[in-house]
Amino acid sequence: MAGEIPDLVALERTGTGKGAARQARRDGMVPGIVFGGDKDPLPIQIPFNELVKRLKAGRFKSTLFNLKVEGQEDVRVICRDVQRDVVKDLPTHLDLMRLRRTTKIALFIPVEFIGEEDAPGIRKGGVLTVVRPEVELVCTAGEIPEKVVVDLSGMEINDVATISSVELPDGTKPTIDRDFVIANISAPTGLASDEDEDADEDETETEVETDEAETEAEEE
Known part of the structure; x- marks a missing residue:
């Protein structure tokens, strides 16, 4: 698994409709809904400041979360939409989708570089330039790889490591069709x-x- 799946703590929201949503916002919360997984939709609300913090951190929509709601079983979810105020650009509602273990999702997986000490190019004073510290892969929710390993041993100055030269974890594939660069060794x-x-x-x-x-x- 790709490290620890971060928790996303929410509260179950009583009442539905515009009135209940407005009340949640007045209370400093962002209303949302959890759907999918052959279960009834679950109205929730998340503290406004916590959601804004996560949105600013980036890639909120491509991060798998462990949703914790008091009185409910923990469930893996991924964000499918964040609605924003058209003037202030602040979140006003979010949609979370429950995931089965077999569900295919696109996630950013960190890249680990090994074999630097055996790379002739680096021994000669070459500099490793990391173009993509993580790559977006399609994988199943139940088998998320921890990392993508790039072996630098044998690489000379001006050599390039592309996605096609890397052995990807089983059951995964890049979201980008072209053969993009992950890193290179420059003079x-x-x-x-x-x-x-x-x-x-x-x-x-x-x-x-x-x-x-x-x-x-x-x-x-």
Whole structure:
């Protein structure tokens, strides 16, 4: 499993409809609904400040949560919608979907890099540049991988690790069809500068030789 699934604590909301929702907001709560999983919809409410904090942290809609509601069994949920005030852009309602263990979902899975000490490019002073510290994968709710492992051993300077070069956990696949870059080993700044200078010198020498040849041709 992908580490500890974070808890999302909510309260069961008494009453439904616009009146009950407005009262929840006056009480500093954000009303919501939990649906799916062959069970009746469950009206809930979450503290406004807690929800805003989680929204600011990012990727709220692609995070699997363990929903805890007093008097109810814990259930895994994923957010399907957050409605916002059109003027203030603050959350006014959220929809959470219950998940079965076999439900397919897209989640961001952290990337772990190994074999740095065995990478020739890094030994030569190359710098590991991480393009994607996590990748979005489609997986089942009951078998969420803890991480994606990228082996850097054998990588030289200017080598690139792409999603196609990584052995993904069983039962998962990327949400992006193209072969995107996860990380690369770039030349150290000093070496890159020296190579650029050498290239400039070679170009200058070529230009000088060309000018001299043209001058000799004109004199003849």
